[in-house]
Amino acid sequence: MVIEQYTITATPKYNFPQNAIDTVLPQRLIELSIYSLKHVQNQAVQLKQQTIQQAVLSQETLVAQHPTPPVQPIPLNPKTEPTTIAAVDTSSIKLGETGRGIIIAVRGTTVWKRGRNYAYLRVGPLIFHITEENLQEIYKTLLKAYFPEQNPQGAPGFLQIPLRMANLLERWLQASLAKTMSNGIILFDGSLTAGTPDTPTQQLKEVLASARSMGNAVLAFTKVTTLRFNGCLLTEAFPAYRPPCLVEVANIKPKPPLTLLGEVYVAKLARGNYAFRLDVDRELPAQKRVEAVEKLLGNDLIVHGYPETLRLAHILCTFTANEVIAMQHFIQQRYRLKIIDRPDMHRLLFGPFGKGESHYETL
Amino acid sequence: MRLYKKEGNIIEILSFPNENVEKGDYLLIEDAEAQKALIAQVIDVQFANIPGILEELLRSLPDGGGTIQGEDVDPLEIAPHITYIQDSRLLICKIRATVEGDFLSPSTSWLPSRSQSSIRKLPIATLIRLAKVNGNLPITLGVTKENSLLTIDASSLDGRLNIITGKKETGKSHLSKLLITSLLQYKAVVVVLDLNGEYTGLGFTSDGKRNAYYNKIHVLTPAQNFKVAIKQLHLNVILNILIHALHLPGTSAREFRRIWQHLKDKGCLTLHELGEAIRNWNCNQNVRDALFSRYYALVNSGFFTDNVAEATLLEECLFKAREEGGAVIINLRNTSPIDRQIVVEYLLGKLVELLTSWRLKAVFLFAEEAHLYLRETYWDDIVTRMRHFGIFTTFITNQPDTIRENIYRQADNIFLFNFTNEHDLEVVSRAARVDAETVKSIARDLPPHHCLVLGKVVKDFPIVVKVRALDVKTMGETRLFFTGAHSENTSQASPVEPYSAGENS
Numbered sequence: 001m002v003i004e005q006y007t008i009t010a011t012p013k014y015n016f017p018q019n020a021i022d023t024v025l026p027q028r029l030i031e032l033s034i035y036s037l038k039h040v041q042n043q044a045v046q047l048k049q050q051t052i053q054q055a056v057l058s059q060e061t062l063v064a065q066h067p068t069p070p071v072q073p074i075p076l077n078p079k080t081e082p083t084t085i086a087a088v089d090t091s092s093i094k095l096g097e098t099g100r101g102i103i104i105a106v107r108g109t110t111v112w113k114r115g116r117n118y119a120y121l122r123v124g125p126l127i128f129h130i131t132e133e134n135l136q137e138i139y140k141t142l143l144k145a146y147f148p149e150q151n152p153q154g155a156p157g158f159l160q161i162p163l164r165m166a167n168l169l170e171r172w173l174q175a176s177l178a179k180t181m182s183n184g185i186i187l188f189d190g191s192l193t194a195g196t197p198d199t200p201t202q203q204l205k206e207v208l209a210s211a212r213s214m215g216n217a218v219l220a221f222t223k224v225t226t227l228r229f230n231g232c233l234l235t236e237a238f239p240a241y242r243p244p245c246l247v248e249v250a251n252i253k254p255k256p257p258l259t260l261l262g263e264v265y266v267a268k269l270a271r272g273n274y275a276f277r278l279d280v281d282r283e284l285p286a287q288k289r290v291e292a293v294e295k296l297l298g299n300d301l302i303v304h305g306y307p308e309t310l311r312l313a314h315i316l317c318t319f320t321a322n323e324v325i326a327m328q329h330f331i332q333q334r335y336r337l338k339i340i341d342r343p344d345m346h347r348l349l350f351g352p353f354g355k356g357e358s359h360y361e362t363l
Numbered sequence: 364m365r366l367y368k369k370e371g372n373i374i375e376i377l378s379f380p381n382e383n384v385e386k387g388d389y390l391l392i393e394d395a396e397a398q399k400a401l402i403a404q405v406i407d408v409q410f411a412n413i414p415g416i417l418e419e420l421l422r423s424l425p426d427g428g429g430t431i432q433g434e435d436v437d438p439l440e441i442a443p444h445i446t447y448i449q450d451s452r453l454l455i456c457k458i459r460a461t462v463e464g465d466f467l468s469p470s471t472s473w474l475p476s477r478s479q480s481s482i483r484k485l486p487i488a489t490l491i492r493l494a495k496v497n498g499n500l501p502i503t504l505g506v507t508k509e510n511s512l513l514t515i516d517a518s519s520l521d522g523r524l525n526i527i528t529g530k531k532e533t534g535k536s537h538l539s540k541l542l543i544t545s546l547l548q549y550k551a552v553v554v555v556l557d558l559n560g561e562y563t564g565l566g567f568t569s570d571g572k573r574n575a576y577y578n579k580i581h582v583l584t585p586a587q588n589f590k591v592a593i594k595q596l597h598l599n600v601i602l603n604i605l606i607h608a609l610h611l612p613g614t615s616a617r618e619f620r621r622i623w624q625h626l627k628d629k630g631c632l633t634l635h636e637l638g639e640a641i642r643n644w645n646c647n648q649n650v651r652d653a654l655f656s657r658y659y660a661l662v663n664s665g666f667f668t669d670n671v672a673e674a675t676l677l678e679e680c681l682f683k684a685r686e687e688g689g690a691v692i693i694n695l696r697n698t699s700p701i702d703r704q705i706v707v708e709y710l711l712g713k714l715v716e717l718l719t720s721w722r723l724k725a726v727f728l729f730a731e732e733a734h735l736y737l738r739e740t741y742w743d744d745i746v747t748r749m750r751h752f753g754i755f756t757t758f759i760t761n762q763p764d765t766i767r768e769n770i771y772r773q774a775d776n777i778f779l780f781n782f783t784n785e786h787d788l789e790v791v792s793r794a795a796r797v798d799a800e801t802v803k804s805i806a807r808d809l810p811p812h813h814c815l816v817l818g819k820v821v822k823d824f825p826i827v828v829k830v831r832a833l834d835v836k837t838m839g840e841t842r843l844f845f846t847g848a849h850s851e852n853t854s855q856a857s858p859v860e861p862y863s864a865g866e867n868s
Contacts, residue, residue: 030438120433125441312431321415326444333444 032138036129037103037335073245074290076269078297084184085300086112088173089313092166095327098337101131104162105327108169109317110177112184113300113309120316123169125327130161139164156197167198171207178211178218185296186211187310188220192262192279193254201259208261208281217284217292220262221310222277243268243305244297246278246290263289267305269297274305364454364482366392372458372471373800374403376482377411380450384408387508387805387815387827389485390456394475399463401475402485402493403456404825406804411451419449457801459824460494467493469823487511487826494822502545504538504816505831513828515820517549520727523819524746524773525757526766528791529780534812536561538778538830539729539759543690546727547579550688552681554714555729556707556736560696562729564836571836579689581680585698585706586665592674593667594632598623600712605657608704615653618646622654633669634662664702666709677713685723695736703736711741711749718752725753733758734765746773763790776818781809794818801825 090108097103107124128138139156156164170189177186192208194201211218241247247266254260262279263286269276280289301308319327331337364382368375374392378384386405393400410416435442458471488511491497498516507513520542527535540562543553555562566580567573583589598620605611605619622640626632641654661667668674680691693710695703717723730737737745745756746769758766764786771777771794779802782788788806792799797817805815805827817825 033439118431120431121436122433123436125437125439127439127441316433318418320418322413322419322448323415323441323445325413325415326448327441329448330439330441330444 030126032141033126033128036131036134036138037127037331073241073247073268074265076244076246076290076294076297078244079291079294080298081295082115083295083299084112084114084181085187085296085307085309086110086177086181086184087187087189087307087310087313088170088177089189089310089317090166090170090173091314091317091319092162093319093324094162095127095324095331098129098131100133101129101135102158102161103127103129103331104165105319105324106162106166106169107317107319108166108173109313110173111309111313111316112181118309118312120312122316123173124317125319125323126169127327127331128165130158135161139168160197164198171199171203175207175210178207178214178216181211181214181216183215184217185292185299186216186218187296187307187313188218189223189310189314190220191222191264191277192218192220192260192281193258194261195254195257195259201257201261204261208283212281212283217288217295218262218281219292219296220279221267221306222279223306241268243271244302246293265293267293269293269302269307270305272304276305364390366475366477366480366482367453369474372798374401374456374458376403376454376456378408378452378454380447380452384452384454384484385508386808387825389459389487389490389824390454390482391462391485392475392480392482394480396479397473397475399461399473399475401458401471402460402462402467402490402824403458404801405454405456406801407455409453409455411453413448413451416449419445455800455804457798462493465493487513490824490826494824496820496822496824500549502542503831504541504814505828507826507828513816513821513826515816517546517551519820520546520755520757520776521725522750522755523775524750524755524770525776525778525818526771526774526794527757527759527778527780528763528766528782529761529806529809529814530782530784530787531761532811533780533809534814534830535759535761535778535780536731537812537833538780538814539731539757540565540835541830541833542757543727543729544576544833544835547576547688547690550686551727552684552688552723552725553690553727553729554681554710555690555692556710556731556733557692557694557696558731558735559838560694561731561838562690562692563694563696564838565690565692567836568834569836574835576690576835579684579687580692581676581684581689582692582694583676583680584694584696585702588676589666589693589706590668590670590674590676591666591709592671593634593637593669594671595674596709597712597716598627600709600716603712604661604705604708608701608708609657609660611657612653614647615650615657618644618650619654619657634667635669638662660701661705664699664705666702666705677710678717681717681723681726700735707736711754714754715749715752718754723753725755728754728756729759730756731759732762732765733760734762743769746770763787766790768793774818776816776820779806779809779815779817781811781813782806796823797825 088108088110090106092104092106095103095105105125105127107122107126109120109122111118111120113119130138135156135158139161174186174188192204193199194204208218245268247268249264249266252260252264260279261282263282265278265280267276267278268274278293280292284292296302296307303311364379364384365377366374367377376390376392384390384405386408388405390403390405391400392403460467461470461473487507487509491511491513496516497514498518500517501514502517503512503514505513527539529535543555543562544565546553557563563582566577601623602616602620606616611619622637622644623632626636626640638658641651641658644651644654677691680689683689684691693706695706698706714723714726714728718726745754749756758770760766763782768790771791774794774796777791777794777797779791782791788803789799791806792802794802794817796819802815802817805825809815809827813827813829815825815827817823
């Protein structure tokens with residue numbers, strides 16, 4: 001494949017002890033980004049009329065099957081022994097439409113805290129021009145390049161592609177972190193539920209195994225959960241328990257092909273009735289799981305019951321309006337895309353009652 | 364640059380970081396289809412209101428105020444584009460004119476296309492050429508920030524009311540000296556009311572040698588080489604002095620008129636006879652006392668004399684200036700406030716007399732800090748009546764609020780140096796020939812020796828100019844305590860042995 005010769009610098013290694021695993025920037029991702037954009041030159045582009053941030057949804061897809069009532073809350077004592085806390089998050093956004101497809105951008109961030117200092121590594125934004133023709137090729141090539149053991153399933157549709165590309169980047173960042181960091185706490189955004197199109201079981205298992213082998217514990221925070229207990233949302237079911245504590249939610253039976261790779265808890269880490277679903281790597285012994293949360297409490301800021309490292313990862317990867325304009329400027333300047341202003345049919349037909357493009361038909 | 368918004372005669376233009384545009388610059392907004400262009404002047408440069416900029420800035424400060432350390436892997440090099448968008452600016456511009464072909468018109472009633480019009484910087488030199496600021500009698504004021512010369516036409520000062528203002532030490536006197544010497548080149552008659560003796564060195568170069576203007580500069584110092592013979596005085600002039608400068612009440616003024624008439628009829632109008640007449644005049648004692656106190660004020664000023672031969676210099680100088688051009692500098696440096704008013708009353712009366720009788724054609728009057736010697740009623744006279752006689756005044760002041768509002772309203776040209784005080788800018792912005800926003804925005808940022816020229820001299824296109832240097836002797840500097848010699852002595856003084864044996868011997 002002929003690639004336009006950009007000055008592409010290799011990703012600096014994480015500031016963690018290195019091992020033999022290659023953790024350079026997903027070169028293939030960059031190549032595909034440039035390759036896809038190369039085919040978009042001199043086309044007309046309709047900017048998205050209502051730009052909607054498509055952060056990776058942290059809403060888990062698990063359907064609960066009568067979870068067993070918890071017995072007792074597990075009180076937590078913050079452990080201050082120095083432990084590195086790291087978190088990963090990614091974001092994607094649709095920048096516009098061309099006559100043949102859509103232009104999307106993805107970006108991922110790893111944030112870590114050691115001692116009192118936070119640091120980050122941000123990858124992207126990577127911009128892709130996705131068309132009917134290259135959709136399969138791009139997705140499958142990337143999947144194969146980074147998770148060769150995984151069987152490529154059907155490529156996602158246009159609507160899902162921004163999210164799925166971001167997922168791919170997120171998995172790669174998580175895998176890199178798991179392989180390079182040692183004796184730390186790795187925070188994921190979302191749950192440890194596998195078996196979904198964007199989180200194949202094998203992929204997540206490998207990441208968790210790598211993390212364990214390096215002495216790391218993986219904790220996944222879900223901001224919004226659909227799991228209910230006695231008709232109440234799981235995260236709102238235990239108002240009387242005093243934080244910081246964990247409430248174990250055992251015996252959740254996920255519908256196949258979904259698999260739970262984590263032990264599910266309700267985490268109340270700070271005052272103020274803020275509770276989150278917390279999945280901790282199931283393969284870790286129970287005591288280690290609790291200990292990992294205690295280390296998190298002792299080493300990271302917990303604001304509104306949520307770890308600051310994970311919050312920063314989210315903030316740093318989210319696209320601001322300014323960045324969206326800059327990326328549109330980039331594709332316009334570099335690839336001479338002609339911006340066109342196609343009328344928004346919703347606005348045109350329904351005026352102020354139009355809901356905008358977010359409600360348009362599924363492709 | 365892209366046209367963004369227009370409201371009234373304010374136009375907002377989006378500019379990008381690689382486009383170097385500053386306050387005071389002129390832009391040409393060309394609409395090819397309409398075959399017209401707008402000339403707009405940048406009066407303010409702001410950051411463009413970019414959506415998401417607050418989030419962007421907040422994001423970089425999440426760690427208790429300190430910047431979070433990190434590294435961006437940006438293979439597509441988007442970051443420069445983000446910076447480019449973040450640093451984009453909004454130029455607030457005032458529409459000044461419309462160009463159609465080679466013609467300028469003040470019309471701003473049309474609107475160029477937002478999508479199609481092109482915007483570029485209009486070099487000041489081109490603007491000057493378009494506006495025909497240059498004339499047959501060029502006066503080079505200095506250089507614009509594009510390093511092109513700003514040359515105005517001397518005739519645009521002719522018959523005009525001008526104001527030179529700015530805070531201390533910004534170069535007001537320097538500019539007025541430049542204008543005076545330039546006017547002299549065109550044989551103009553200039554009278555300068557020099558409060559601090561600053562203009563007395565105009566005939567010399569900075570190293571003390573005679574310069575080209577030496578023979579045209581006539582320095583008159585009241586009570587020294589500038590005296591008035593009582594015999595030559597008009598009753599109206601002396602009454603003006605008594606009433607306005609010395610505040611003589613009306614009843615006493617009537618008695619004085621009789622005394623004056625009496626002495627004139629007798630042909631013995633001298634200082635001595637005037638005193639005697641007041642002493643022996645049959646009038647109320649209070650009136651006599653009032654007249655006596657004014658009489659002694661006149662005598663003590665040293666400005667009046669009975670010797671006609673001593674009192675011919677002013678007219679001589681003015682007539683000499685009439686032929687070849689010249690400047691009469693009235694040095695008021697060591698003159699008391701009352702005497703200053705007496706001198707100025709006399710001078711203005713004399714000028715009006717000479718101009719009315721067409722013995723003089725016109726006079727350019729430069730008045731520094733005029734509020735210190737000009738009586739209230741003269742302000743109106745100067746802007747309304749006196750210009751019809753041919754007195755064209757330039758006021759020079761660092762206290763703009765000492766000049767009346769109606770003077771600003773009628774000023775034809777304003778040479779504005781730096782002001783930072785809001786109140787001062789507010790006062791100047793009342794001038795009719797310029798909008799308040801331009802004055803407030805541009806004058807605040809003017810560096811020393813840079814002047815915003817407003818009015819007819821620049822055909823109502825405000826232009827910032829760095830006033831050129833002038834090789835004349837600087838006079839009237841601020842007297843300093845810590846002069847070189849003094850500080851040298853103090854630094855070398857030994858605290859232990861203040862006197863040496865040699866010095867004592």
